Amino acid sequence: MIIGVPKEIKINEDRVAITPAGVQTFTGAGHKVLIEEKAGLGSGITDEAYVSSGAELVATAAEVFKRADMIMKVKEPLPSEFQLLREGQILFTYLHLAREPELTAALIKNKVTAVAYETIQLDNGVLPLLTPMSKIAGKMAVQVGAHFLEKPYGGKGILLGGVPGVAAADVVIIGAGSVGASALKVAVGMGAQVTIIDQNAERLRYLDDLYGGRINTLVSNQFNIRQSVRYADLLIGAVLVVGAKAPKLVSEEMVKEMKPGSVIVDVSVDQGGSIETIDRVTTHNDPVYIKYNVLHYAVANMPGAVARTSTFALTNATLPYALELANNGFYEAVKNNNALSRGVNTYKGNLTCGAVGESLKKDYMKIADLLG
Structure with missing residues (x-):
């Protein structure tokens, strides 16, 4: 799988979705990682550190989105990024869709497979990525x-x-x-x-x-x-x-x-x-x-103010789930991991998170029904 990491564009957001150690983990498992140039500078991670870990530097976010099978971010896409999302692409990030009707509509329209960090939930109620x-x-x-x-x-x-x-x-x-x-x-x-x-x-x-x-x-x-x-x-x-x-x-x-x-x-x-x-x-x-x-x-985005601490703490939590998606593919990963399945917010043009549907007063379907 090709994993793409664009630079965050939300104001004062200096976190980045992956560390050099994460890149090395992906490439060691046979995957390719694309990093937008200067994406890690706000967290004190240089382009050279990414390259030495096996990543390919890419000049623009548009190219990252175009080439990647899975996009890893920290914060939700902003309107300027909506048009870059495409059908079937996995988006793995914080989404907080309950207050984002426009983003929700864009994810549904573009048939994006959106997995939200904040709704991945273990059977005991723990939210490991939040x-x-x-x-x-x-x-x-x-x-x-x-x-x-x-x-x-x-x-x-x-x-x-x-x-x-x-x-x-x-x-x-x-x-x-x-x-x-x-x-x-x-x-x-x-x-x-x-x-x-x-x-x-x-x-x-x-x-x-x-x-x-x-x-x-x-x-x-x-x-x-x-x-x-x-x-x-x-x-x-x-x-x-x-x-x-x-x-x-x-x-x-x-x-x-x-x-x-x-x-x-x-x-x-x-x-x-x-x-x-x-x-x-x-x-x-x-x-x-x-x-x-x-x-x-x-x-x-309070943790963005302590970007380096936050980046390393976040990627420690997200990497195992991202690697599961990359190694097994979306269908198998979600079918075999209840916590990950709870993180799916949109899939094939459908809203799949009940709490978001109730907050936005929109119809939704259970991901298990869509996967058969």
Whole structure:
């Protein structure tokens, strides 16, 4: 199989979909890897490093798309790339189609075989390709929040961990999955007063035992969320429904009750956001906007800011699945791997992810029915 890796064109996206080690793994298995020139520079990977690992450098993204049987990316294709997608081509990347009706339509129209990193799911519910980026985004959410709580950046001028005699900041995390748990770890480590909210009481018991009573845990309901949001200095949205739009758990009225200069970081913005006042996606160049005197951070590709760490963490997770697709072909790989089959979002002009179909109000078919 020919694997193609174009340079990411989303603003401030410096990750790349493969490392030299990944190239060597593919070529060692008899496959060919095409890399667009300078695709890895943002992650500190030179063209020479790719070539020495066995890749062929290609001058343009158009040539990569034209020649490759499988395209590996980090982020979803942008409109300028839609026309490059072709029938039967495998697209392996983060897609987040629940908030991307135009991309969904393009994938269906072009009959692309689209496999989304974020919906590959093991039988136990673990999301192996989403987890490494979730952990990075969760840790970054606290760093970013601490930064924007500083007065020169618009915040109320609070040190997250406080000092002796002065109270630490109140951090509220909604969602106790990979993102929330990672944010919790950093926030506790920095000395903040942390409350974490989730609907899974067993998960909360686990975290309470893990941190020995140093955190507050609350079961998710509107009363508990409202009370917690009201006093939060830093509010982190860390909610995920696999493949679907995030539920709006924090209303506009709740945000209005927050203290001026407080900060919201909604990590679930790439799935539509879990906070009602997150009504736009921002970039690393212009990451925040102010609404009701509260700073809103809504960058959808947070891990892109730490591109080298993210690239290596991501490709460690994606490579085994990509190699399975290359070695066995799409049909056999998906038939024999339940986790991979759950990752298929479009196939032969059909939408195949139920959560996306329900979010976009579009008809969908199960991939098992299409494969026979």
